[in-house]
Amino acid sequence: MENTKDRIIRAAIELVDEKGYKGATTRAIAERAEVNEVTLFRHFGNKKGILDAAIQKYSFFDEITETMRKGITWNLEKDLKMLSEKYQEIVASKRNIILISLREEGRFPELDEAIQKLPTTYRNIIKDYFITMIEQKKMKKIDPEVAANNFIYFNFGYFFLQDRLLEKNEKITLNKFTDNYLSMFIDSLK
Amino acid sequence: MENTKDRIIRAAIELVDEKGYKGATTRAIAERAEVNEVTLFRHFGNKKGILDAAIQKYSFFDEITETMRKGITWNLEKDLKMLSEKYQEIVASKRNIILISLREEGRFPELDEAIQKLPTTYRNIIKDYFITMIEQKKMKKIDPEVAANNFIYFNFGYFFLQDRLLEKNEKITLNKFTDNYLSMFIDSLK
DNA sequence: TATAAATGAAAGTAAGTACTTGCATGTGAA
């Protein structure tokens, strides 16, 4: 069962996501976690301490990008779909923490750094992949950096528009995205 | 010269952009606008009134999308570059207000609506354009909705990553984006 | 110049908020 600390952390993330850091009052966090307000301070010292703990708990991206590299099979279509799916998995599972970082830019420097690392790391994986694939003549000879960045624009654009800017009836499922949308991108590399 | 009301509005937008709605105190807004704090309330009633006025002043997108339609020449490469440039122009000029809307989701419903309309309207323009171009056999026969959405993911992804998630030395200028990056996308439609 | 409108300065109010303190209660381990 979820212990007190974890409940507090979860409630804090949820509320900061909903109302922003300033809008997430300690009282509300305590209520949602179903603990007394004092308990927050006993565990984490102050409000920022709660969020710092939350960030430390949820901002691991490194392992996940490692599984990307391992999953590569040197089949263009298969690999790019896998890489895109893994990326969407990461951003979906860390959705709250990513959006908090974008909203509260500057307030949690370590988080900012972790979030900034994600597109850079991802870009490098894709870029290296394209370089090798071009060497092996398994795809068109194009600038691998340009292609890698485009791939990221594309994937991030889907994630964010999907999540925040589209009405429900306009949403496109991940499956549809991978099968129909991504294919168009991949075809342009063949 | 900028009058009192305008100075207040500008200061409010800047500060909400920097610190969030709650973080932008009326005192700080007054200081930045170089007016007495009371003046805010005399002009706008309350804090929310300032931002409501700001939003009303800066959230016109309709005219701009009209100029997109008029600028079409039915030359694929030229048109898509134009459409992308205009989009980047819009989001750059409304940058603050767009980011405020994303951060303060739910607080300003009219703004949310206006911001949500932008990708939808843009998508429809592009989609209609692709439909006609396919009819005229000036581009590949692909699903125009898929292509239109991809175009938007791509453009929005560039804007946002550029603005918020990349380090300075990694930034890609709009010119480079249009010439190198966009070309890759356009080639895939030919 | 005379009058109205816009702004400033100072002070204050009411509410909210992060955080503290002291004490009571429950619970699991020795």
Place this chain on the structure above:
DNA sequence: TTCACATGCAAGTACTTACTTTCATTTATA
């Protein structure tokens, strides 16, 4: 049982913040 430890409860403190009121001063306009 006993004792340490986690948690709850009640009350309070110090500070911030949106907003008000009153009066003086400047600025524009007729």
